[in-house]
Amino acid sequence: MPRGAGPYHLRGGGGSGRLGARELKCRRAGEAGSSVMARRALKLVSLAAAASGIYLYGSKFLDPNDFGVVRVGRAIATTAVITYDYLTSLRSVPYGSEEYDFVKSQIKELFMSFEDTPLGAASLAQVHKAVLQDGRTVAVKIQHPKVQAQSSKDILLMEVLLLVVKQIFPDFEFMWLVEEAKKNLPLELDFLNEGRNAEKVAHMLKNFDFLKVPRIYWELSTRRVLLMEFMEGGQVNDRAYMERNGINVNEISRNLGKLYSEMIFVNGFVHCDPHPGNVLVKKCPASGKAHIILLDHGLYQVLSESFRMDYCHLWQALIKADMKRVQKYSRRLGAGDLYPLFACMLTARSWESVNRGIDRSPVSASEDVEIRSNAAAYLPQITQLLNNVPRQMLLLLKTNDLLRGIESALHTRASASSFLNMSRCCIRAVSTYQRSKSHSLYRRAQISVTEALSLWQINLYELFLWLKGSQLGNWVIALLSRMHHSMY
Numbered sequence: 332m333p334r335g336a337g338p339y340h341l342r343g344g345g346g347s348g349r350l351g352a353r354e355l356k357c358r359r360a361g362e363a364g365s366s367v368m369a370r371r372a373l374k375l376v377s378l379a380a381a382a383s384g385i386y387l388y389g390s391k392f393l394d395p396n397d398f399g400v401v402r403v404g405r406a407i408a409t410t411a412v413i414t415y416d417y418l419t420s421l422r423s424v425p426y427g428s429e430e431y432d433f434v435k436s437q438i439k440e441l442f443m444s445f446e447d448t449p450l451g452a453a454s455l456a457q458v459h460k461a462v463l464q465d466g467r468t469v470a471v472k473i474q475h476p477k478v479q480a481q482s483s484k485d486i487l488l489m490e491v492l493l494l495v496v497k498q499i500f501p502d503f504e505f506m507w508l509v510e511e512a513k514k515n516l517p518l519e520l521d522f523l524n525e526g527r528n529a530e531k532v533a534h535m536l537k538n539f540d541f542l543k544v545p546r547i548y549w550e551l552s553t554r555r556v557l558l559m560e561f562m563e564g565g566q567v568n569d570r571a572y573m574e575r576n577g578i579n580v581n582e583i584s585r586n587l588g589k590l591y592s593e594m595i596f597v598n599g600f601v602h603c604d605p606h607p608g609n610v611l612v613k614k615c616p617a618s619g620k621a622h623i624i625l626l627d628h629g630l631y632q633v634l635s636e637s638f639r640m641d642y643c644h645l646w647q648a649l650i651k652a653d654m655k656r657v658q659k660y661s662r663r664l665g666a667g668d669l670y671p672l673f674a675c676m677l678t679a680r681s682w683e684s685v686n687r688g689i690d691r692s693p694v695s696a697s698e699d700v701e702i703r704s705n706a707a708a709y710l711p712q713i714t715q716l717l718n719n720v721p722r723q724m725l726l727l728l729k730t731n732d733l734l735r736g737i738e739s740a741l742h743t744r745a746s747a748s749s750f751l752n753m754s755r756c757c758i759r760a761v762s763t764y765q766r767s768k769s770h771s772l773y774r775r776a777q778i779s780v781t782e783a784l785s786l787w788q789i790n791l792y793e794l795f796l797w798l799k800g801s802q803l804g805n806w807v808i809a810l811l812s813r814m815h816h817s818m819y
Contacts, residue, residue, distance in 0.1 A: 440464075445471075451608070455519070460561060469548065472522065472557040479520050479555075486512050502711060504718040511725060519629040522557040528628035529559070535598050541586050543624045562624045564613030568740035576614050578621045583612055584743035586623055588752045591734060595727065596643050596756040597763075599634035603726040605733050632726040638664070640764055643757040649678060650750050652688040665720040672712055673720075675702070676728065679735055690750040751793050758785045
């Protein structure tokens with residue numbers, strides 16, 4: 332299934348979760364409880380899917396025994412891996428024996444129904460829809476066999492290849508890719524870590540009633556299998572889906588901006604894979620409100636306090652077109668003399684637009700072409716910049732790019748409301764930090780008053796923009812104009 336297809340898209344995973352004959356005998360002897368049985372049964376789900384003789388890729392059924400169909404690419408590789416792991420896991424259990432039948436019966440004991448066809452499949456894991464015996468509909472995320480064991484070899488191979496390239500091209504500065512892979516991949520392979528991230532972000536953003544995060548069923552989850560509440564909807568970049576279902580596109584764009592501004596500037600805990608397959612939208616039939624569903628919580632960036640404050644100050648300076656402060660905080664974030672390029676990369680705007688004010692005008696077609704053409708011309712400087720900035724910045728740049736892609740698809744890019752939400756979060760974050768560092772009651776009160784006034788100014792400006800763009804605003808402007816002419 333292509334990237335982002337279906338209601339779930341995945342990153343993550345590895346390991347087959349084998350259950351041998353010895354463990355089965357222990358289970359029958361009563362040494363494991365019902366919860367252990369459930370965990371072991373879950374580890375066999377991916378193997379049972381392979382044993383059924385089918386595997387979905389590209390929305391087609393593939394039979395591992397039909398070599399006329401399974402020929403090239405990822406489909407044959409994935410099918411071969413899963414089938415091989417299934418066979419080797421049960422090689423000590425004779426086909427048709429009591430132990431073999433027991434293994435297959437585990438799935439029936441746990442699930443009322445289990446769809447062999449994945450809702451979504453990627454290089455590291457896949458998701459199946461299932462119904463538990465108590466009637467709950469769940470999404471079962473299962474790591475592909477051998478991925479965890481293979482991941483360390485893949486990182487080593489990448490490191491060797493990058494070292495070879497650097498020997499040939501000394502200016503090649505992408506060794507940080509290896510460092511990031513070594514840090515992030517083990518986290519993505521641990522589904523329990525993903526579950527903890529999901530619960531943390533759900534609690535952190537609980538005040539946003541439009542946000543939905545799937546509930547995790549811990550009693551049925553392991554490091555390699557994650558059971559969660561089943562949720563579905565249209566992809567967040569699917570404007571046609573929203574129009575068909577009566578979902579306000581501008582509202583979705585505003586709410587998505589609120590979510591990420593809150594994560595980045597206020598909390599410093601950022602979901603770093605917001606591609607359209609991981610962010611779904613759905614209209615609630617009961618309330619009529621549009622919900623944003625956030626999936627795939629394996630990859631998060633935790634921002635240090637000092638980095639977060641510098642980043643807040645930088646965005647405040649960019650919104651106000653305060654070039655002295657843009658230079659100051661860009662340098663503090665490692666950009667050095669390349670701060671103009673850094674500002675352009677963060678905002679995806681030309682240097683001229685940054686100087687004029689990024690909230691003054693939307694991105695024009697000519698500016699977009701200019702940015703794309705200059706990206707190739709400045710590749711050595713971009714490489715140097717990426718090597719110099721804090722590693723926390725790398726995933727933020729990726730996240731910003733994905734969010735801009737969604738805004739472009741929805742035709743809401745660079746709207747004034749997105750900058751207003753960012754300004755609010757920056758003001759709140761900086762004020763909270765200043766209060767935490769102040770020991771004077773008077774100073775803390777002063778900070779709170781300044782914060783309230785700044786937020787009040789933003790609210791007034793937002794009201795002005797709303798009136799300016801509304802029919803009521805047009806009537807008021809026309810009335811004032813007639814009154815002005817009648818007086819003179």
